[in-house]
Amino acid sequence: METKEQNLIKEIKQLKEKRNAVILVHNYQRPEIYEIADFIGDSLELSRKAAETDKDIIVFCGVRFMAETAKILNPGKTVILAAEDAGCPMAEMINAKQLKELKKKHPKAAVVCYVNTNAETKAECDICCTSANVVDIVNSLKEGEAIMAPDKNLAAYTQTKTKKSLIPWNGYCPIHQEIKEKSAVLAKKQNPGAIFIAHPECPQEVLRHADYIFSTGKMLDFAKENTNKTIILATETDMINRLEKENPKNKYLSIGGLCPDMKKTTLEKVKEALEKNQYEIKVPEDTRKKAESSLRKMIAIGGKHGK
Ligand code: SF4
Known part of the structure; x- marks a missing residue:
């Protein structure tokens, strides 16, 4: 039955x-x-x-x-x-008005918005990015400085990979922000030889312990290419289900939480x-057109993966 x-x-x-x-x-x-x-x-x-x-x-x-x-x-x-x-609580942490005010304070800076933003916010930026292509996007800018919104953790990670000066907004993903350094240290200690992969939305103190810092798409590529490994993940826990589908021969452990939304x-x-x-x-047509331009510019620069 x-x-x-x-x-x-x-x-x-x-x-x-x-x-x-x-x-x-x-x-x-x-x-x-x-x-x-x-x-x-x-x-x-x-x-x-x-x-x-x-x-x-x-x-x-x-x-x-x-x-x-x-x-x-x-x-x-x-x-x-x-x-x-x-x-998405992170997307709600900045709106178009707040971004406009920030732009006024930094008139020479380019504006890069994470895809995790509302349409009105995307309409106010120059180019979008994902966690996989953020470094390429920032390095492609002609400006020497760039506003990065809303994720302060993604901005901090990107700052370690670029000579451009980044101006972060104070947003974050509550799920990744909650992942603690002590959990990373403990999981590594309890699983000697395991590979630790963290999402760049995690705080710097977690990322510093990572063997790899990957977007979810890159995590999947890694799982497809590697077998019989123990992999500790610092991202949303249900990502494990997807990874198990791709390569059930690896053992996956998560130190992340679940996103209620x-x-x-x-x-x-x-x-x-x-x-x-x-x-x-x-989406109102004038907003849509402006947001589309920011997204298309990102797509033209590339990066196969999103969040
Ligand atoms: S995990 Fe949830 S809160 Fe975090 S960025 Fe994704 S949708 Fe937003």
């Missing part, structure tokens, strides 16, 4: 065909959400899939800024976010989203 979960998965797949929809799922989603995905990936990989799709509807299983990015890059499609209140998407909500065409993402 099929379980309730299996039934829901079946129904969602049928609805998806009927509505001519594509389902895009972020790496940090619940493992059962992976089962209904057409694509699983980081924010930029998913945006690119959204930009390329020939389906009528894009269902986003992630948080709002990701669905907004999909709409910005592919305005002709209906983009829906399955969990209406799935936001990423867990707001459930199978029930995805089914309802497809049935009711909810919750549709709208």
